[in-house]
Amino acid sequence: MEKILVIEDEINIARNIKQILDLSDFYTITAEDGAEGVELAKEEIPDLILCDVMMPNLDGYQVLTELKKDSKTENIPFIFLTAKSDRPDFRKGMELGADDYLTKPFTPDELLTAVSTRLAKHQKMKKQAQEKMDELSSRIQKALPHELYTPLNGMMVSASLLNEYAESMSIEEIKDMAKTLLDSSQRLHQISEKFVLYTYLEFLTSNPEKLEQVRQKKYNCFTKTIIESIAKIEAQTFNRSSDLVLEIEEASINTSENDLHKIVKELVNNGFKFSLQGQQVKILSKVSDDNSYHLFVINEGKGMTAEQLDEIGSFRQFHQEFFSQEGCGLGLAIVKKLINIYQGSMRIESFIDNQTVVHIILPLGEK
Known part of the structure; x- marks a missing residue:
C-alpha cells in the first residue's frame, strides 16, 4: 500500500483529502503545518x-x-495544493523542484x-534507474575480473619471486621485478579510477535534478595550454612525439x-x-560562428567499421587482438557522458585502414 503525506493547515480540507485517498486504498498521514510536515516526511518517507x-x-516553498536538502526525502514526488489566488506563484514551486500542482477546489x-x-x-523512473544499474552491474561483472586479475597476477607473481629468490637475484633482476610491480599497480589504479x-557519471546522468545542478555552474576554461600539455605528455608516453601534430x-x-x-x-x-x-x-x-568550440582528434590507424561505431559504449574494446592493447573500453563511454x-x-x-576522426563540440564560456 502506497503511503501519502498530506500537509494542509485547513483541517476540513485535510480530512476530505484523507478520506478520498483512504477509500482508494492509499495509506494516508496528515500534518497540520509545514514544520510538522517536514518532520513526518523524514520519519515516514512517504x-x-x-x-x-x-x-x-513553514510555507509550502520552505x-x-x-x-530537497535531505538525501532521504529529496526525490519524493511532491504536489502543491494551491488556491486560485496562488496560481501566479506556481512557477516558483516548479523551479524549486515540485512535480505538479492542484488548484483548489478540486474534485x-x-x-x-x-x-x-x-x-x-x-x-517508471525507479524502474528505468534499476534497469540501468542492472545493466551496469552486468557489464562490470563481465569486464572487471579480467581487467583486475591481469595486473594483480603480475603483482602476485613478481612479489612471490622476490620473496623466494631475492637473495640470489642480481640488482638488475630485482629492479625488473620492481618495475613489473610498479607498472601493474599503476594499471590497477587507473582501472579503478575509471570504474x-x-x-x-552513470548516477549523475540518470538523475535529472543532480544533472541540472551541475549544468547551472558556469566555467571559463582556457583550452590551448591544457590541450597542448596533455597531448605532449601522451605522445611522450608512447615515444611518439614526432607523430604529434597540434593546431x-x-x-x-x-x-x-x-x-x-x-x-582530452x-x-x-x-x-x-x-x-x-x-x-x-x-x-x-577552432571557434565557430555559432558560439561553440570544435575539437578534432584524428589518427591514421586501423579505423572502425560502421557496426563497431554503432556499438561504442562502456566495456567494449575493438581491435584488441590486433593491437594487443589493455583496457576495459571505458574511455569513450566516459568522454560521451x-x-x-x-x-x-x-x-x-x-x-x-585510413583514419578515425573524433569531433567534439562544446559550448563557449561566458564573455
Missing part, C-alpha cells in the same frame, strides 16, 4: 507528498526546500488522477578544467593506442 502553499510556521477524480499519474511516473568515474586555437569554454583534462587525455590516448609508430595523431581546434553533462556533442567518423 511515496508522495501533497502540500498546501500558504501555511503557518517545506519543499527543506526536503476527487482530479485528486486521484494527479496522485496516480505522479506515482506511476515515479515508479569509479564511470559509475559516478590549437585558444578559447574559453563552459567546461571545468578537470573534465576537459579527462576528455582519453581521446589522445586512444589516438596513439589505435595507431602505429609513424602514423600521425592530429589535434585541431562528460560531453553530455556540458550539453556538447561528439561525432566519430572512421575509415578502415
Whole structure:
C-alpha cells in the first residue's frame, strides 16, 4: 500500500483529502503545518507528498526546500495544493523542484488522477534507474575480473619471486621485478579510477535534478595550454612525439578544467593506442560562428567499421587482438557522458585502414 503525506493547515480540507485517498486504498498521514510536515516526511518517507502553499510556521516553498536538502526525502514526488489566488506563484514551486500542482477546489477524480499519474511516473523512473544499474552491474561483472586479475597476477607473481629468490637475484633482476610491480599497480589504479568515474557519471546522468545542478555552474576554461600539455605528455608516453601534430586555437569554454583534462587525455590516448609508430595523431581546434568550440582528434590507424561505431559504449574494446592493447573500453563511454553533462556533442567518423576522426563540440564560456 502506497503511503501519502498530506500537509494542509485547513483541517476540513485535510480530512476530505484523507478520506478520498483512504477509500482508494492509499495509506494516508496528515500534518497540520509545514514544520510538522517536514518532520513526518523524514520519519515516514512517504511515496508522495501533497502540500498546501500558504501555511503557518513553514510555507509550502520552505517545506519543499527543506526536503530537497535531505538525501532521504529529496526525490519524493511532491504536489502543491494551491488556491486560485496562488496560481501566479506556481512557477516558483516548479523551479524549486515540485512535480505538479492542484488548484483548489478540486474534485476527487482530479485528486486521484494527479496522485496516480505522479506515482506511476515515479515508479517508471525507479524502474528505468534499476534497469540501468542492472545493466551496469552486468557489464562490470563481465569486464572487471579480467581487467583486475591481469595486473594483480603480475603483482602476485613478481612479489612471490622476490620473496623466494631475492637473495640470489642480481640488482638488475630485482629492479625488473620492481618495475613489473610498479607498472601493474599503476594499471590497477587507473582501472579503478575509471570504474569509479564511470559509475559516478552513470548516477549523475540518470538523475535529472543532480544533472541540472551541475549544468547551472558556469566555467571559463582556457583550452590551448591544457590541450597542448596533455597531448605532449601522451605522445611522450608512447615515444611518439614526432607523430604529434597540434593546431590549437585558444578559447574559453563552459567546461571545468578537470573534465576537459579527462576528455582530452582519453581521446589522445586512444589516438596513439589505435595507431602505429609513424602514423600521425592530429589535434585541431577552432571557434565557430555559432558560439561553440570544435575539437578534432584524428589518427591514421586501423579505423572502425560502421557496426563497431554503432556499438561504442562502456566495456567494449575493438581491435584488441590486433593491437594487443589493455583496457576495459571505458574511455569513450566516459568522454560521451562528460560531453553530455556540458550539453556538447561528439561525432566519430572512421575509415578502415585510413583514419578515425573524433569531433567534439562544446559550448563557449561566458564573455
